Amino acid sequence: MAAAWMSVLVVMAVVNAAEGGDDRRPCASVHASSSVVTVGSPVTVTCVVDDDCPALAGHQVQLRLGDRVLPGVIPVANGSARAYRLLIPAFNHSRATLTCCLRDAPSHIIAGLEIQAGYPPPALRNLSCQANLSAHESLTCKWEASLPDSHLPTKYTLHTHIGDLKWSHAYELPPGVRSYTIPRAGFVFFSEMEIYVKGVNALGETSSARLALEPVSSAKFDPPKIVKLQAWRPGCLRLKWEFSQFQDWMRDFVSLEVRLKTESSGSWTERPILDRAMPQRYVYQCGLLHGTRYVAQIRVRYQQSPWSEWSGGRPAFTLETAPTGALHTWMRVTGHLLHNQLQMLLFWKPSARFRANGRNLSYVVSALRTLNKRGKLCATAGSHCTFHVPRKARKVYLVALNAAGRSSPTSVPIYRPIAGETIPEVRAAAAGNGSVLVRWEDVPSPALIDYIVEWRPLLNNDLSLVRFETARRNLSTLIVTGPLEPYKPYGISVYPRFKEGIGPPRTVHAYSLQKAPSEVPKIRIKKNWQYHVELSWDEIPLDRRNGIIQSYKLFYWDETRRVHVATGDPQERKVVLTGLNSWSVYDAVLMVSTYGGSRNGSMVHFDIKEMDPVSSVIIVLATCAFLCLLIIFLVKTCSSEHNRLKVRFWPDVPDPANSSIKSWTSESTQDIRSSWDFEEPNPIYLSHLSFLELPRKPGKEEDVTAWLNNAEDTSDLGESICGSPFLPGLASSNGDSVPYATVIFPAPHPHEYLRSESTQPLLGSEESPKCYQNVDASEGSQCFFGPCRPEEEDNAAAAIQWEDFPFLRALAMNDTQ
Structure with missing residues (x-):
């Protein structure tokens, strides 16, 4: 821009010098319809060149807007001068320079004009004023300007007019400000005044809406002070207050608001607003709890002025009365003592209807409904108690006391632990705001009364921190609130309570908020x-x-x-x-x-450690030792099994050639069997007769078959087997078939005779069995085994008696023919 204007000045100097006169009149000029226009409006520009200027004779001109050549220049007749006109349809620059240049030398500027574009002053709105009644009294007004900005220099002024005094003032405002503080001399607190703001620029002026106010009604008072707060009547407090030191001159009625909260409550309760309050006068607040510590705060305003800030809090107690309402309780058995005593743990908390109505509240647990020393179990100022009751006790009574009296007793039934149904599953998850959502599965029992949810911090065993809540039997969720400390573990237990007692609990650990662990183990x-x-x-x-x-x-x-x-x-x-x-x-x-x-x-x-030689040797030796032990065990097992299998398939049979029935006793036959074979019947008791026959000569099959057919029933053997007519050929010592018999007499059972045939031959080297006879006085003797000669009968009969063979009495065979 400076360079362009320097070019203009240089050209004009050259032109004037060429004219050779003292006349400093320029040879060219630029005219516009307006040097300040509204943004976007059309602008007509004209460049006029004097023909009397020799330096510009014969030169054509052009119009430029900044560095850009504007097309559409139209020559027009203008008497003795040359004129060039141009129409700009929309001027969108906030500030730009129009220059007239030589066409063949664009850098030679012969004339120029600066044009500004903008808007009228924006509309002023939201005018508000507020008086300050503190040490420096004043009246501050604020307003807002609408968009867009005017982009033009704008002058703002604040105008005030006090009708009663006929005072008018105009305060010129610095550029760009949106607020102004009227000094104390420019207003009166209790006189109504009119205020407005006006803005003016090259395109017009605008003014805000006129505000009429009384300065004191716009003042924000300092927080007042509570002089005294005390109990007046049961459930009532009396309050006395005053203004701060800078507003103590105020003697008019103001609006007063009081808010209260109890010591245990975290929220304020706002009381009805008093419209005609005066300082140093009492204000009464009733309908409060008895014997409760309250904290009070107040604030004031004059008519429609803003409320002051709340005053500092002041505490006071209302008058005490006896506690009222019931208490929520939760009691469980914690142990069984000697002498038929139960150890109980009782927790309690105020219900929604309970009112302490006093200070220094204490509690007494009694076994009797009437409170006396004989039935007193425990007394405490806390919220839990441990005591002992007889095993047959059914309920206890809880009473709250203060200095004014005691409450009605709360009956607490005793629920004993039972091995009832357990809650299948309990889950807990953070629910936000320092709480935990607990879910559990229902217990399908008609005897269920409700659920008790108990929670406690796991890092602190203080019973005063235990909390509980009762949930109805149709509920399966509960939000545990505390608020619970973040990142701290809590144990949450859910107890099912039945008509006959309390079931076992289900416990989970829970956190209201979790984060990464504070340490990692090594x-x-x-x-x-x-x-x-x-x-x-x-x-x-x-x-x-x-x-x-x-x-x-x-x-x-x-x-x-x-x-x-x-x-x-x-x-x-x-x-x-x-x-x-x-x-x-x-x-x-x-x-x-x-x-x-x-x-x-x-x-x-x-x-990773490689296996060392010592470890390798140890492993090899241990493996070899194990294999050796395994082989020894297998050999011993096979040997024992061999003897057992041998006895199974080849049972021990007495040798008829070297044995005597008389000598078949438990001592003589027990040695024959293996000592470990206790699964077999004792072989000393013979239970059947075995006849062994070898292939015999032709012609004898009929007799053998006849004997076999008639020998099915051996329960009554009356004659000697040897020499029986049913067994021909058995008496011959030269026969090929040698029969023998085994007789077993079970001790606790009656005699049994079973026939058995065996094809096992007798030892060839053994002699034929001797002849044993049944001796009978009347019948004579009969031969048992082998040939029987007449000369031997008398000697055998004389030598052998039935008393000598008691086991053979059952073998006595009588002739049934």
Whole structure:
């Protein structure tokens, strides 16, 4: 811009010098319809060149807007001068320079004109004024200007007019400000005045709406003070107040608002507004709780002025009366004592209708409805109590006391623990705002009364921190509020309460808010063997977990930087890594995660130990010893089984050639059997007759068959088997078939005779069995085995008696023919 104007000045100087006169009149000029226009409006520009200027004779001109040549220049007749006119349809520059230049020398500017574009002053709105009644009294007014900005220099002035005094003032405002403070001399507190703001620029002027106000009614008072707050009547407080030191001159009625809150409440209760309040006068607040500590605050305003800030709080107690209402209770058995005593733990809290109505509240638990020393179980100022009751007790009574009296007793039934149904599952999750949502599965029992939800901090065993809530039997969710401390563990137990007692609880751990653990345990190498390694770590302390541990992840890698991940069980806290290389060194990092975040531990290094020679020798020796023991055991087992199988298939049979029925006693036959074969019947008791026959000569088959057919029933044997007519040929010592018999007499059972045939031959070297006879006085003797000669009968009869063979009495065979 400066260079363009310098060009104009140079050209004009050249032109004037060429004219050679003292006349400094320019040779050219630029005219516009207006040098200040509204943005976007059309502008007509005319460049006039005098023909009397020799330096410009024969030269054509052009119009430029800044650095841009404007097309559409039209020559027009203008007497002795040349004129060039141009119409700009929309001027959109806030500020620009129009120049008239020589066409053949564009840098030679012969005339120029600056044009500004903008808007009229924006509309002024939201005018407000507020008086300050503090040490520096004043009246401050504020307003807002609408968009867009005018882009033009605008002058603002604040005008005031006091009608009663006929005062008018105009305060010129600095450019760009949107507020102004009227000094104390320019207004009167209790006189109404009119105020407005006006803005003026080259395109017009605008004014705000006129504001009429009384300065004191716009003043924001300083916070007042409560001089005295005291009990007046039961449930009422009396309050006395005053203005601050800068407004103590105020004597008119003002509006006063009071708010109260109890010591245990976190929210204020606003009382009805008093419209005609005066300082140093009492204000009464009734309908309050008895014997309760209240904190009061007040604030004031004059007519429609803004409210002052709240005053400082002042406490006071209302008059006391006896406690009213019932208490919520929760009692459970904590132990069984001697002498038929139960140890009980009782918790309580105020119900919605309970009113302490006094200070220094205490509680008494009594076994009797009428409070006296004989039935008193415990007394405390807290919210829980431990005491003993007889095993047969059914209820106790809880009474609240203060200095004015005691409440009606609350009956507390005693529910004993029972082995009833347990709640299948309980889950807990954070619900936000320091609370936890508890869910449980219903207990399908018609005897169910309700559920008791109990929660306590796990890092503090103080029973005064235990809280409880009762849920109806048709509910399965409850929001536990506290608020609970974030990152701290809580134990939440749900008890099902039945008509006959309290069932076992189900307990879970919960956090209202979780984050990453505060520490990560160190990794220890527990076992290290070829290609494997077992890593373990300790449990994180409960106060350092900051949440429920969800997983342990171990990241490990070797020189190749290939990362592997192994997940450890949260309960076992160990992990076994397999497939490792013995020639590599590994790095590992443990990451512990909760629902609120994860934390990585420090890095550890480990490698795999190769098997040393000593370990190899020990393993080989242990393997060989085991194999030897196994072989010895198998050999011994096979040997024992061989004898057992031999006895199974080839039972021990007495040798008839070298035995006597008389000598078949328990002592003589027990040695024959193996000592370990107790599964077989005792062979000393013979239970059947066995006849062994070898192939016989032709012609004898009929007799043998006849004997076999008639020998099915041997229950009454009356004659000697040897020499029987049914067994021809058996008496011959030269026969090919040798029969023998085995007789077993079970001790506790009657005699049994069973026939058995065996094809096992007798030993060839043995002699034929001797002849044994049944001796009978009347019948004579009959031969049992072998040939029977007449000369031997008398001697045998004389030598052998029935008393000598008691077992043969059952073998006496009588002739039935």
